[in-house]
Amino acid sequence: VTITCCLPTPELAVAVAGLPGIEVVVWDGARVPPAGLADVSFLVAPYSPHAMTPQALAHLPRLAAVQLLSAGFDGWQGVLPPGVVLCNGRGIHGGSTAELAVCGLLMTWHHSAELLGQQQARLWLPIPGLTARGMSVVVIGAGDIGSALGRQLTSLGARPTLVGRSARDGVSGVADLPELAAGCDAVVAAVPLTEATRGLIDAALLRRMPDGGCVVNVARGPVVNTGDLVAELRAGRLRAVLDVVDPEPLPADHELWGLPGVILTPHVGGGAAGWTEQAGDLVRAQLVRFAAGESLANVVDL
Amino acid sequence: VTITCCLPTPELAVAVAGLPGIEVVVWDGARVPPAGLADVSFLVAPYSPHAMTPQALAHLPRLAAVQLLSAGFDGWQGVLPPGVVLCNGRGIHGGSTAELAVCGLLMTWHHSAELLGQQQARLWLPIPGLTARGMSVVVIGAGDIGSALGRQLTSLGARPTLVGRSARDGVSGVADLPELAAGCDAVVAAVPLTEATRGLIDAALLRRMPDGGCVVNVARGPVVNTGDLVAELRAGRLRAVLDVVDPEPLPADHELWGLPGVILTPHVGGGAAGWTEQAGDLVRAQLVRFAAGESLANVVDL
Numbered sequence A, B: 001v002t003i004t005c006c007l008p009t010p011e012l013a014v015a016v017a018g019l020p021g022i023e024v025v026v027w028d029g030a031r032v033p034p035a036g037l038a039d040v041s042f043l044v045a046p047y048s049p050h051a052m053t054p055q056a057l058a059h060l061p062r063l064a065a066v067q068l069l070s071a072g073f074d075g076w077q078g079v080l081p082p083g084v085v086l087c088n089g090r091g092i093h094g095g096s097t098a099e100l101a102v103c104g105l106l107m108t109w110h111h112s113a114e115l116l117g118q119q120q121a122r123l124w125l126p127i128p129g130l131t132a133r134g135m136s137v138v139v140i141g142a143g144d145i146g147s148a149l150g151r152q153l154t155s156l157g158a159r160p161t162l163v164g165r166s167a168r169d170g171v172s173g174v175a176d177l178p179e180l181a182a183g184c185d186a187v188v189a190a191v192p193l194t195e196a197t198r199g200l201i202d203a204a205l206l207r208r209m210p211d212g213g214c215v216v217n218v219a220r221g222p223v224v225n226t227g228d229l230v231a232e233l234r235a236g237r238l239r240a241v242l243d244v245v246d247p248e249p250l251p252a253d254h255e256l257w258g259l260p261g262v263i264l265t266p267h268v269g270g271g272a273a274g275w276t277e278q279a280g281d282l283v284r285a286q287l288v289r290f291a292a293g294e295s296l297a298n299v300v301d302l
Helices: A010-015 A054-059 A094-109 A112-120 A144-155 A174-182 A203-208 A226-234 A275-291 B010-015 B054-059 B094-109 B112-120 B144-155 B174-182 B203-208 B226-234 B275-291
Strands: A003-007 A022-026 A040-044 A065-067 A085-087 A136-140 A159-164 A171-173 A186-189 A214-217 A239-242 A262-264 B003-007 B022-026 B040-044 B065-067 B085-087 B136-140 B159-164 B186-189 B214-217 B239-242 B262-264
Touching: A003 A275, A010 A022, A010 A275, A040 A275, A065 A275, A094 A112, A094 A144, A094 A186, A094 A214, A094 A239, A094 A262, A094 B094, A112 B112, A112 B262, A136 A144, A136 A174, A144 A159, A144 B144, A159 A174, A171 A174, A174 A203, A203 A226, A226 A239, A262 B112, B003 B275, B010 B022, B010 B275, B040 B275, B065 B275, B094 B112, B094 B144, B094 B186, B094 B214, B094 B239, B094 B262, B136 B144, B136 B174, B144 B159, B159 B174, B174 B203, B203 B226, B226 B239
Parallel strands: A003 A022, A003 A040, A040 A065, A065 A085, A136 A159, A136 A186, A159 A171, A186 A214, A214 A239, A239 A262, B003 B022, B003 B040, B040 B065, B065 B085, B136 B159, B136 B186, B186 B214, B214 B239, B239 B262
Antiparallel strands: none
């Protein structure tokens, strides 16, 4: 039996070349639909968010599985026909996303933005840093990114607490979040955007954080209520490291760009060098499972 | 028997308060010498380098041990009378110094300086990052700082190689440095400044590093030959993260301030929040050993 899979780029097609019984169609959902889509049962969606709209699915009547290249799966909820399995890209970007959070926290604690400003002004003016040692960091999300972040923070002597949907061994439940926020130095969002996590970091939670606390978002912008965060930042009470924001891209006239204590990057936590190789490895392994009729990995519990 | 110790600050005197048989004199080597110095057998030198000159030792005829509050011991070689033991501050600053090196490497790989510039210009323009995963980092120095750095890099998925004076289990010897430099993504200096390490990172070693390699110095400025490094940076061939430089403080008209790919901080790797508590703990433990006639910890092999 031949299986037809649809891949978003020619590079990915190279990565799966040589697999027996696999036909490949390359389509990114944007260009004119090529021939062969009607046979596609396995779809790899393009990494770029919103590149493939739900309308594209109308071209794929035999679809059985969708593989994403991102950890997040927002935009795919309620979109797939019944019975179609959704798998996320767990593992492709986790390391680089977690290390971007670590980078932002270290930059905040070591006053890197201020010191870069002094460098530009050619000023030698030491500012004593804080150190990660002993810092209490609440990591919302206990998946690929959250777990990597926990390990990295531990190696720096910080004390991470992972928070998942429900409490389990080594992971606190989301119900503990208000109490955890009150006693921590930083809160990091590393969860998928779902209806349960939209606006999870809001005024009530932010208010519980101690003065000088740092909010890090490497998940999706809407996990944080932008207006609520802006109010705290405007007051100079909290600091923030934001790789994702709501709205995105952030308009040039948005207040967030210039608020004190904010490090803002344009959604670069994933997509680091080497990600396409890891994406290729994952897609290849998933296709082997799919062709053998085995369960897929990284199935999203929608 | 009462032991008289000389401490550089009243804060440290508080940290050792209550130890039986210990008399304390507070002197930083700069102010007018107080009474009681003639009885001092245990000296804690001030953290600030060059605060205490060798001339100060003339006031301490009964000196038996000198405790430093820094990991480095440059300036103390060839200065002490025979028989006087020198101990460094191993452990006081190691964590924060190592994490500053990690911070600088992550900032380099994730283009943080460029992205902060874009933030100031309110530009949303993603620059794909590199990731620490798989990066080969040569860490010159296998002491407190080097070991902490090795652990931190490993947790990020990087591949550190520690280099010590001679090869031993898990540590390469300095003779391997030229070969290691040729195959690495970054070289980090985390060694004391001695006659053996002065200028260790010179034109010959830098030339072996691959294009785009990063030189990190969290040790002492003269471990790197400034002129040789400037030549590579001016050519845009290498990048650098420098917390220490030669000369220091760096004059405002020095070329290093403005070279591309350079992150320059004003010697802030040590002295992070909490260091005085750790210094107090070390000094107290050393005084207990000294009063009991036991061997001191952290003895420097000059």
